[in-house]
Amino acid sequence: MSFDLSCPVPFTATDTIEIGHGGGGMMTKRLVDGLFRPAFGAGPDDLNHDGAILDVGGELLAFTTDSFVVKPLFFPGGDIGSLAINGTVNDLAMCGAEPVGISVGLILEEGLPIAELQRIIGSMEAAAEAAGARIVTGDTKVVEHGKGDGLYINTSGVGRVIAPAPINPRQAAPGDMVILSGDIGRHGIAIMAVREGLGFETEIVSDCAPLIAPVKTLISAGVPLRCLRDLTRGGLATALIEIAETAGLTVRLDQKAIAISDAVRGACEILGLDPLYVANEGRFVAFVPASAAETALGIMRSFNPAAAVIGRVERRRERGEVVLDTIGGLRPLDLLSGEQLPRIC
Amino acid sequence: MSFDLSCPVPFTATDTIEIGHGGGGMMTKRLVDGLFRPAFGAGPDDLNHDGAILDVGGELLAFTTDSFVVKPLFFPGGDIGSLAINGTVNDLAMCGAEPVGISVGLILEEGLPIAELQRIIGSMEAAAEAAGARIVTGDTKVVEHGKGDGLYINTSGVGRVIAPAPINPRQAAPGDMVILSGDIGRHGIAIMAVREGLGFETEIVSDCAPLIAPVKTLISAGVPLRCLRDLTRGGLATALIEIAETAGLTVRLDQKAIAISDAVRGACEILGLDPLYVANEGRFVAFVPASAAETALGIMRSFNPAAAVIGRVERRRERGEVVLDTIGGLRPLDLLSGEQLPRIC
Numbered sequence: 001m002s003f004d005l006s007c008p009v010p011f012t013a014t015d016t017i018e019i020g021h022g023g024g025g026m027m028t029k030r031l032v033d034g035l036f037r038p039a040f041g042a043g044p045d046d047l048n049h050d051g052a053i054l055d056v057g058g059e060l061l062a063f064t065t066d067s068f069v070v071k072p073l074f075f076p077g078g079d080i081g082s083l084a085i086n087g088t089v090n091d092l093a094m095c096g097a098e099p100v101g102i103s104v105g106l107i108l109e110e111g112l113p114i115a116e117l118q119r120i121i122g123s124m125e126a127a128a129e130a131a132g133a134r135i136v137t138g139d140t141k142v143v144e145h146g147k148g149d150g151l152y153i154n155t156s157g158v159g160r161v162i163a164p165a166p167i168n169p170r171q172a173a174p175g176d177m178v179i180l181s182g183d184i185g186r187h188g189i190a191i192m193a194v195r196e197g198l199g200f201e202t203e204i205v206s207d208c209a210p211l212i213a214p215v216k217t218l219i220s221a222g223v224p225l226r227c228l229r230d231l232t233r234g235g236l237a238t239a240l241i242e243i244a245e246t247a248g249l250t251v252r253l254d255q256k257a258i259a260i261s262d263a264v265r266g267a268c269e270i271l272g273l274d275p276l277y278v279a280n281e282g283r284f285v286a287f288v289p290a291s292a293a294e295t296a297l298g299i300m301r302s303f304n305p306a307a308a309v310i311g312r313v314e315r316r317r318e319r320g321e322v323v324l325d326t327i328g329g330l331r332p333l334d335l336l337s338g339e340q341l342p343r344i345c
Numbered sequence: 346m347s348f349d350l351s352c353p354v355p356f357t358a359t360d361t362i363e364i365g366h367g368g369g370g371m372m373t374k375r376l377v378d379g380l381f382r383p384a385f386g387a388g389p390d391d392l393n394h395d396g397a398i399l400d401v402g403g404e405l406l407a408f409t410t411d412s413f414v415v416k417p418l419f420f421p422g423g424d425i426g427s428l429a430i431n432g433t434v435n436d437l438a439m440c441g442a443e444p445v446g447i448s449v450g451l452i453l454e455e456g457l458p459i460a461e462l463q464r465i466i467g468s469m470e471a472a473a474e475a476a477g478a479r480i481v482t483g484d485t486k487v488v489e490h491g492k493g494d495g496l497y498i499n500t501s502g503v504g505r506v507i508a509p510a511p512i513n514p515r516q517a518a519p520g521d522m523v524i525l526s527g528d529i530g531r532h533g534i535a536i537m538a539v540r541e542g543l544g545f546e547t548e549i550v551s552d553c554a555p556l557i558a559p560v561k562t563l564i565s566a567g568v569p570l571r572c573l574r575d576l577t578r579g580g581l582a583t584a585l586i587e588i589a590e591t592a593g594l595t596v597r598l599d600q601k602a603i604a605i606s607d608a609v610r611g612a613c614e615i616l617g618l619d620p621l622y623v624a625n626e627g628r629f630v631a632f633v634p635a636s637a638a639e640t641a642l643g644i645m646r647s648f649n650p651a652a653a654v655i656g657r658v659e660r661r662r663e664r665g666e667v668v669l670d671t672i673g674g675l676r677p678l679d680l681l682s683g684e685q686l687p688r689i690c
Contacts (some may be wrong), residue, residue: 009462017453017454017456020490021453021485054539065450066484095409103397139499140366141497142363158399
């Protein structure tokens with residue numbers, strides 16, 4: 001047996017896709033960095049951002065795509081339809097762009113009740129209207145019973161960049177303050193509670209929401225936005241690790257500044273989950289120069305009183321990309337391997 | 346029992362999604378017209394076209410989306426990867442646009458061999474390069490084993506409109522000639538042959554191919570393109586019926602002008618299929634004024650010698666949107682209910 005050290009792709013002939021490849025952690029990164037980026041020509045200057053920026057005749061456009069495979073289709077605070085619209089509107093917002101058009105690609109499973117589809121379509125319509133987005137084109141495919149999970153939705157979005165300067169991880173600089181737009185972990189816990197049939201005393205409602213309004217307000221107020229990132233799978237920790245790694249910097253977080261509701265904290269304790277890694281669908285972090293932090297925080301608090309400055313950017317430390325200041329000292333945060341699994345059996 | 350005549354949506358509470366809803370025929374139309382168009386605000390001026398046209402700062406963009414759920418993933422002449430790139434590049438081309446950026450949304454099934462994924466990604470890369478398209482953004486999700494079909498791919502595309510005048514069904518006018526870019530039915534028969542394990546004497550290879558080059562050449566030559574449409578699910582007949590219905594006109598086809606290879610014709614006879622409704626992935630029809638037909642045909646023949654003028658546009662006839670001139674007289678063509686099923690058992 002020998003090792004082929006020249007092999008550029010870190011997979012063996014017998015490797016297969018595992019659930020963890022979709023978790024947003026180390027396994028996802030290995031798939032993206034080892035297979036997709038090399039094939040699709042992403043160079044070292046790749047911004048590792050929520051969307052691509054295209055220059056079309058001098059007009060800057062953001063372009064983004066996301067597929068939604070959430071189970072169950074309906075959950076407290078939303079459904080797969082509102083999630084699919086908000087997810088793509090939010091990715092555009094994180095590029096400093098307002099939506100021009102959204103596409104909807106539906107993969108329907110044979111046997112899906114049309115009444116459920118109607119509810120979901122209605123909720124996409126409502127979410128688009130609330131976000132000021134227009135669904136302009138679509139596609140429908142049907143797969144055999146058992147080959148889907150009710151329905152899968154892809155949404156892609158085209159947006160017009162309204163921010164005056166680039167917003168992406170490479171703009172982050174030492175001294176920047178990191179502001180979190182609200183409390184974390186609601187979406188992931190809401191989904192898990194329904195999926196696993198857990199009867200928490202307080203019903204936890206997903207934070208699923210459009211983020212375009214606060215971003216537009218920040219831009220209108222002239223806040224220099226260095227980097228924005230909505231927190232989705234992998235949670236706050238994964239988002240910050242990705243940004244810090246791309247920027248070649250360290251983010252130092254103040255644990256006690258990170259808002260987590262008692263209900264989410266309690267559920268995480270029961271399930272054995274770290275809320276820093278639990279999914280959100282309506283929260284984002286903004287990296288802004290220290291001089292603009294107060295203005296930015298004021299605006300973000302006007303949308304959600306739980307917004308807070310949770311950390312700052314420093315030159316790269318030996319100990320890691322993201323370090324958490326806890327009572328017990330500095331704790332480096334790492335990407336999880338795959339998905340966090342609830343400790344329920 | 347009573348009929349609620351005011352109900353705007355033609356579905357009952359117990360209706361479910363059936364395979365036929367994805368066939369591109371009458372059932373698909375009912376779903377799109379009864380549910381998606383009203384919800385997503387498509388008015389009577391909707392162009393019923395392959396993509397949306399967006400005006401961003403005076404720059405006209407085409408925006409399109411398509412999901413690919415083909416089974417098997419690999420087939421003679423291509424695979425789901427080349428199909429996904431060509432499908433979206435072709436939808437942009439049908440809008441008179443050249444690709445600016447393509448997004449890729451992957452839904453991977455747990456257990457998919459990574460070696461297969463690598464092959465498919467490689468073929469997406471090659472197809473993008475051949476079409477002069479750049480994959481600029483992507484997303485990966487993983488679903489549990491048994492909840493997918495290996496993988497599903499969504500591609501969306503943003504293109505810059507390079508045609509000097511609008512290209513869509515409403516531009517078609519009486520007297521226009523209809524030119525078909527080659528022989529029909531190869532893709533659908535190639536897929537069915539592999540799927541059903543049919544051992545035809547001659548292997549039929551999918552026509553899967555990018556169509557941007559002939560469209561760009563037609564535009565450069567100054568051919569006034571009224572309407573373009575690539576032939577996908579539902580085949581030539583469905584594409585023409587949709588165009589004629591949107592235009593409020595009739596297309597009169599000359600049956601003997603429509604090229605069908607002996608292999609496809611033979612397979613269709615055995616399977617009991619009408620080749621006019623069989624899927625293609627690398628063929629299109631162009632509607633051009635009669636004065637430009639010779640130039641257009643010359644260009645299209647330089648790409649495929651089987652290109653031919655197959656019909657012309659007339660004022661709306663009582664008998665239907667598309668009529669086929671056969672030896673036995675005029676035969677009106679209708680949308681199929683769902684999908685054509687091969688007669689194999």
